[in-house]
Amino acid sequence: MNQIIALIRVFSYLSILTVGGGLAAFPEMKVLTVDVHKWLTFPQLIHLYSMGQIAPGPNMMMIVSIGEWAAGIPGAIVVLIAFFGPTALLAFYVGRLWVKLEKWPWRNSIQRGLSPVAIGLLLAGCLSLARGAVSGWVTLAIAGAVLLILLRSKINPAFLVLAGAVAGGLAFYRP
Template identity: 45%
Template sequence: MSSLIQLALSFSLLSILAVGGGTAVLPEMQTLLAHQFGIDHTQFVHIYSIGQLAPGPNMLMVLVIGYQVAGLVGAGVVLLSFFLPSSFLCFYVGRLWNHFGENPWRRSIQNALEPISIGLMGSGVYAVGKASLVSGITAALALMSFYLILRTKINPVLVILGSGGFGAVLIAYLT
């Protein structure tokens, strides 16, 4: 199967499964990329990190994946495949949702989807964390970053860049 068709099918499915946002599909995306396209967990974490630093939606990181697999055309295929299906689905489900107004089952569905979304996002955070925390140094940097973002008003981008720079120097010095 052509890599472009494989990219389109894979990212279309991920798009529809992204209940609660793109973070919800990170574990599945990571597994899929490793099995179908040879992108290992370390490369995935690096691509994810770029997506977190880039302005705009962090899931634009999928463009980097498409580019790495099939060049500029691959990036375009992944862009359309990942964002269009969920956009159409949201548009039409949103129209249907508004049509039913304040029916009691509407709130029941919302109440059921909320913990599912939180669980899926948590699994995404776990998957990226598991692939990222490869040593005591990376664990310490993660805890330090978490603390700084949670307890201070420092811009998270500066915390990420500072931790990355400090980590690079520290790892280079210790190895």
């Protein structure tokens, strides 16, 4: 029961940090799930997050795995509601209000001002993830190759992540 309450607190807090994308909550997610509550290790968090990039749908569904590990299926359900509930309600009510505020001059200022902050939060998330995932030239080469290919083509990223799995297997597997 204590775990369930902790899961609700952590993931409803993380929910409101996802400005610009789920990645914005990553640095705080690392601190809370790994350092504070020890539901998983940092490498495990990175692995789950990366696997989540292949899964269809909103790209933070990996939180389900954390909930399940910490408190079984109830944990998974609770995490889903805690993580998606607060922002969904906010989108629902603010969405209705926002349409009404079309003529409010500060509306554009807020939209305009928050976009560079959102990009900054995403970049900070990138850095936090990269620190755990990129070490040595092989991983750097994989990350760099994926980045360049995506910036230059319209290939589905899921294929590149799968290609990364193959490359990782070939480079690091020692039977």
